[in-house]
Amino acid sequence: MKLNLAIDRRLRLKPIALILLFLMGIAFVVAMVRYASGIGPISDLSNAYPWGFWISFDLFTGVAISSGGFLMAGAVYILGIEKFRPLLRPAVLTAFLGYIMVAVALLVDLGHPERIWYMMIFWNHTSVLLEIGICVMSYLTVLAIEFAPVVFEGLKWKKLAHIFHKFVMPFVILGVVLSTLHQSSLGSLLLIQPTKLHPLWWTAILPVMFFVSAVAIGLAMIIFESSLSSRYFKRGLETHLLEKLAKAIPIVLGIYLILKFGELAFAGELRYLFTSGGMSILFWADILIGSVIPIIWFSIKRMRQSPNALLAGAILLLLGMILNRFNVSWFAVQHYDPLTYVPAFMSNVKYIPTLPEMAVSIGIFSAGILAFGLAAKYLPVFESEHHEAHAPSGD
Amino acid sequence: MTDIKHHAYLFDAVRCIGCRACMVACSVENNIEMDKTRIWVAGRGVMGEYPILERASMVYHCMHCNEPDCLSACPVGAYSKRSDGPVEYDPKKCIGCRYCMNACPFGVPHFDYDKGLIEGAFIDKCTFCPQRIDNGQEPACVATCPTDALEYGERDELLKIAHERIAAHPDRYIDHVYGEFENGGTSYLILSHVPFSELGLPALPEEPVNEISEKVMEMTIPFALGWGVVLTAVAAGVHLYNKKTETKAKPTETHEEEPEVNK
Numbered sequence: 324m325k326l327n328l329a330i331d332r333r334l335r336l337k338p339i340a341l342i343l344l345f346l347m348g349i350a351f352v353v354a355m356v357r358y359a360s361g362i363g364p365i366s367d368l369s370n371a372y373p374w375g376f377w378i379s380f381d382l383f384t385g386v387a388i389s390s391g392g393f394l395m396a397g398a399v400y401i402l403g404i405e406k407f408r409p410l411l412r413p414a415v416l417t418a419f420l421g422y423i424m425v426a427v428a429l430l431v432d433l434g435h436p437e438r439i440w441y442m443m444i445f446w447n448h449t450s451v452l453l454e455i456g457i458c459v460m461s462y463l464t465v466l467a468i469e470f471a472p473v474v475f476e477g478l479k480w481k482k483l484a485h486i487f488h489k490f491v492m493p494f495v496i497l498g499v500v501l502s503t504l505h506q507s508s509l510g511s512l513l514l515i516q517p518t519k520l521h522p523l524w525w526t527a528i529l530p531v532m533f534f535v536s537a538v539a540i541g542l543a544m545i546i547f548e549s550s551l552s553s554r555y556f557k558r559g560l561e562t563h564l565l566e567k568l569a570k571a572i573p574i575v576l577g578i579y580l581i582l583k584f585g586e587l588a589f590a591g592e593l594r595y596l597f598t599s600g601g602m603s604i605l606f607w608a609d610i611l612i613g614s615v616i617p618i619i620w621f622s623i624k625r626m627r628q629s630p631n632a633l634l635a636g637a638i639l640l641l642l643g644m645i646l647n648r649f650n651v652s653w654f655a656v657q658h659y660d661p662l663t664y665v666p667a668f669m670s671n672v673k674y675i676p677t678l679p680e681m682a683v684s685i686g687i688f689s690a691g692i693l694a695f696g697l698a699a700k701y702l703p704v705f706e707s708e709h710h711e712a713h714a715p716s717g718d
Numbered sequence: 719m720t721d722i723k724h725h726a727y728l729f730d731a732v733r734c735i736g737c738r739a740c741m742v743a744c745s746v747e748n749n750i751e752m753d754k755t756r757i758w759v760a761g762r763g764v765m766g767e768y769p770i771l772e773r774a775s776m777v778y779h780c781m782h783c784n785e786p787d788c789l790s791a792c793p794v795g796a797y798s799k800r801s802d803g804p805v806e807y808d809p810k811k812c813i814g815c816r817y818c819m820n821a822c823p824f825g826v827p828h829f830d831y832d833k834g835l836i837e838g839a840f841i842d843k844c845t846f847c848p849q850r851i852d853n854g855q856e857p858a859c860v861a862t863c864p865t866d867a868l869e870y871g872e873r874d875e876l877l878k879i880a881h882e883r884i885a886a887h888p889d890r891y892i893d894h895v896y897g898e899f900e901n902g903g904t905s906y907l908i909l910s911h912v913p914f915s916e917l918g919l920p921a922l923p924e925e926p927v928n929e930i931s932e933k934v935m936e937m938t939i940p941f942a943l944g945w946g947v948v949l950t951a952v953a954a955g956v957h958l959y960n961k962k963t964e965t966k967a968k969p970t971e972t973h974e975e976e977p978e979v980n981k
Binding site: 368 | 817836942946
């Protein structure tokens, strides 16, 4: 089978690009205000809610949706499944941009962004956040190395591209190890809140839950990003490959559900399933949209073979799993409630993210989308199968 | 200099009249801005029905845990635990990630949300007044308390006093010293006549909340190495297998895809 996956490379500034640039501009202005006058004036973060929208969206969601990169790198290079190669580069690009977005967002959220490199010299080995910091920095380097050949090919520096290509294997293995650690350690980050995180989510196996769900999210993300770019750039879609990925989703999510409910039963916490009011509703929304419906959806052959159904199923899974990340890192975290008299710094116990706060995340996300679009247009990201497309096509 | 081996506070909610003199003393001693404080006093308000009325106040403070969760959580080691009790914070190392605030089950560390990059936004919390206790003085809050609701001394002695006080007035006190075992033991001990939950104190087990997180962190490096070895072995195995099948399949040339794509 041979598909035309090539993209028209002429630059046309479409309104969507202008909108994205505008959103980036707003985020930049808000970030400058934050650097000048502090986190308080632009956000609703407080001593009762030290982490909010930025951590849930930029860090937890950003890292989760970047997991496609290590899945495809592992499948193609380590397991030698060559037929997935057309999906490799877009997945690595998504991961690379995703991690850059995480790093940029953290530079806004950190109290002392200029000290971020302290994580490289002051090591507190009991801190999960240290592991996350080291993993983000190292994995960004690995992703840059994995993606470098694409840039060099785009620049027609064939020799350099060839050298990077040849020595990519150790970095792929390092990348998979770092991703495994990193995806799971986001779950470990909440292990220290057994009294704050609702028992429907807090479990000692949070790191395992996070890793398994990250695999499902990565598969869905590859389907999502291939489908959208095929529509936007009007190129062919590798439906026969995406179908294979979709087939794996019910298995991964099945394991996830068994772990989830097994753990709840083991810990004797099944009673919370229907008795925790809003928390129960959030829990079931997260489980149904993120796991149960996608399992049924992708178990049906007709759904897996239809491009529209593939995309819709992937979107459902992603929405459910993003809700899961928000639940674990924000909605289900019950903060310490001071009593009737509280001085100003403890008074803000309700947290509703402000518009400027969200504008920062939206701006960074827009930059990611724009960068993906530009890279897809000007670099050999989407290759034709059989690799003839390595010879630069067209203009 | 003092010969106290484990500095500790004892707070008695029965004695506290909620005057907040400790807050003022702390701010003056440590030069804290007017709208911030390292101590905060919460009043539960008047409870019960006339004529049996009662009220309770609680002085919140850094608990100076024996196994501090802020220290466990801080990625850059800005926190340290002195061998004689106090938990210290070093603003020179802090990167402002606020993970300590998430980790602390008592919600103690707080952050300068109103400071930009130039002023510098830091964490603040009770330091146990090292400038005073290292010179044989009581911490400022204790020295100021008009009703001796706050006391200071050797932890073991304060525990003994606390249990004696409960034994002397079993009708007045709840038979429990909060902080004796909670979260691995704290250096801020609390006596109360109302349930501790009504003072806003979390119910905590004897193991510190950082226990599982630290255990998982201990497994990280061995796991990473093991996983790396497994992946390398799989990659090598697959590579060899593909080479073998490739040479075998060469004469017939039935392969749809080339496994090796080198250009």
